[in-house]
């Protein structure tokens with residue numbers, strides 16, 4: 124019979140604990156045995172008793188012996204609980220009533236002193252059916268005790284959970300490395316802390332670190348990430364959940380390899396709100412400001428406008444990076460992307476050849492679908508008058524690719540065409556000089572695009 128104790132459960136607290144133990148012991152999940160578990164508890168209880176860690180633990184397991192002021196022999200009491208859990212552990216079976224692994228039975232229901240965000244006593248938090256605590260088997264309850272080791276301090280605490288073993292492995296190794304540093308320097312700073320207080324920005328920072336530092340073929344791995352920003356603090360338990368779907372992760376993993384990676388960083392910077400860039404000296408001054416690029420990615424809204432610098436007539440990142448975003452994240456059809464690019468090229472050719480920079484201004488400022496269509500009609504006429512042979516676009520392109528949902532998507536098409544014109548004509552426009560007439564109020568343009 125299998126002697127395996129731990130396997131992925133899908134429960135974020137339990138999985139975090141299992142990965143913590145695996146990273147701490149430097150053993151694979153399925154190699155862990157009871158002796159390994161007995162071997163780590165002394166060190167970890169010692170760590171939890173340091174000042175900063177015990178403060179974190181207070182927000183995770185209120186009323187456990189570490190944080191309960193009325194408990195005198197804290198280490199002894201907590202070690203007693205942990206030893207009892209280890210003694211109750213049996214290998215994974217085929218079924219059981221544990222709500223986490225489902226492959227073992229519970230010995231005793233756990234309250235919020237052992238399992239965050241469950242109920243106990245009069246404080247029944249998030250647990251359904253209103254029962255006191257939750258049904259976790261000893262192995263899962265034990266694992267949860269180690270989940271703080273890979274939590275991230277961010278105002279409240281961030282718990283990262285992914286379907287990808289690679290992500291979990293990388294993240295847990297990284298967090299434990301931070302603890303190793305705390306141990307070797309004797310400076311105990313609590314849960315991994317890089318001075319983030321904005322959980323969304325922290326999440327993207329963590330993902331960027333993971334994809335920058337580790338050479339993994341993420342295309343094959345297809346990870347998604349859930350992030351739980353929570354506190355189990357007695358007076359006000361709270362939870363926010365953020366989800367990074369696979370296409371966004373894959374896009375973020377792809378960008379650092381792109382030749383325009385620096386431009387992507389610029390696009391992200393353009394997303395920060397309330398920053399006086401003239402005065403900024405270092406990242407810490409703005410890294411916790413709200414960022415619309417990150418926020419839009421998390422709620423499935425477009426970030427196209429951040430690729431377009433209307434003021435300086437610049438296409439940031441170039442067509443290749445933008446089209447990658449459109450395909451991967453916006454799920455845009457390749458044919459539509461190519462058709463828009465082609466029209467952008469034709470329009471750029473026309474504007475330059477006819478020396479007609481006023482048309483550019485009109486393309487920038489058209490503010491409804493009807494005006495925009497009329498404008499294209501006028502350009503088509505002018506092109507024919509000038510003897511251009513190939514049409515600006517075919518009827519099929521018009522219906523299927525340029526304005527497939529008419530009023531709903533015309534603005535997106537307008538932005539993409541503009542992006543392409545800026546890309547092709549940037550130097551020429553600058554040579555013409557951006558006259559007052561051509562100045563687009565950035566704020567006005569942004570408001571329109573919301």
Ligand SMILES: [Zn+2]
Pocket residue numbers: 221222223224225226227259260261262263264
């Ligand atoms: Zn279990």
